[in-house]
Amino acid sequence: MQELARNIVPSEMKNMRIEIEDFVALYNEGKCELVDVRVPFETVVWQVNFGLKIPANELPERLNELPKDKLIVVACPKTDRSNMARTYLASEGFDVKYLMAGLLGLMDALKGGKAKGIKL
Amino acid sequence: MKSKVEEFDKYLRKFDYQERIDMKIKRDELYRLYAERKLQIIDIRFHEEYAAWKLGFGDHIPLNELPDRLDEIDKNKTIVTMCPHYDRAEIARLYLKLQGFDAKYLTDGMLGLIEGLRGDKARDYINKLKR
Numbered sequence: 524m525q526e527l528a529r530n531i532v533p534s535e536m537k538n539m540r541i542e543i544e545d546f547v548a549l550y551n552e553g554k555c556e557l558v559d560v561r562v563p564f565e566t567v568v569w570q571v572n573f574g575l576k577i578p579a580n581e582l583p584e585r586l587n588e589l590p591k592d593k594l595i596v597v598a599c600p601k602t603d604r605s606n607m608a609r610t611y612l613a614s615e616g617f618d619v620k621y622l623m624a625g626l627l628g629l630m631d632a633l634k635g636g637k638a639k640g641i642k643l
Numbered sequence: 644m645k646s647k648v649e650e651f652d653k654y655l656r657k658f659d660y661q662e663r664i665d666m667k668i669k670r671d672e673l674y675r676l677y678a679e680r681k682l683q684i685i686d687i688r689f690h691e692e693y694a695a696w697k698l699g700f701g702d703h704i705p706l707n708e709l710p711d712r713l714d715e716i717d718k719n720k721t722i723v724t725m726c727p728h729y730d731r732a733e734i735a736r737l738y739l740k741l742q743g744f745d746a747k748y749l750t751d752g753m754l755g756l757i758e759g760l761r762g763d764k765a766r767d768y769i770n771k772l773k774r
Contacts, residue, residue: 567699568700571696572697627754635689636691
């Protein structure tokens with residue numbers, strides 16, 4: 524955690540978060556996995572039909588479900604919970620970023636013909 | 644039977660301030676009336692959009708399939724059409740209105756709808772729907 528704290532500087536932020544466009548490109552190349560960290564009630568009211576669903580509070584018990592050979596992209600509706608989840612997973616040694624603009628931004632980016640842009 | 648163009652003429656001539664209000668519904672009113680079983684809500688996005696993400700409630704009829712699937716629309720309920728924002732939802736609403744349905748479009752769009760169902764609000768709404 525000390526090493527993590529030492530990296531909280533502007534130049535390091537790009538290693539902590541990923542833009543939606545870059546996420547979609549990497550996802551289509553099979554180089555990253557989306558992890559929706561919302562609580563089950565939220566994934567009942569609306570579902571993202573790709574990626575993994577692991578509530579943030581279940582991450583400690585479910586680390587074995589995360590791929591080790593891909594970039595993990597954690598996401599929540601905005602970025603508060605995903606940012607905390609990212610810090611946790613980074614401390615556990617994962618290659619991980621949080622999704623900038625969140626799931627709401629991602630859903631916005633997948634409207635109309637752009638929905639064809641993600642390989643499901 | 645009058646042509647649909649004539650129906651449209653008639654609708655436009657009667658369009659007034661009240662209709663301008665009646666043709667819309669906001670998300671809070673949608674949450675409430677849907678829980679009271681008074682609405683049929685229809686996601687009118689394309690199949691690819693629906694495949695990417697969807698709501699856990701309501702129906703899905705793509706806009707371009709609407710004319711052939713009118714039998715799936717409930718005449719006894721207010722129909723709410725929705726898309727990510729509201730442009731296509733408004734086309735769907737107008738079409739259903741001209742077909743004789745009581746229809747409104749969601750001004751907040753599906754993006755506004757899910758934005759209103761984050762965290763504990765999702766839990767509270769699911770519990771409300773179960774009641």
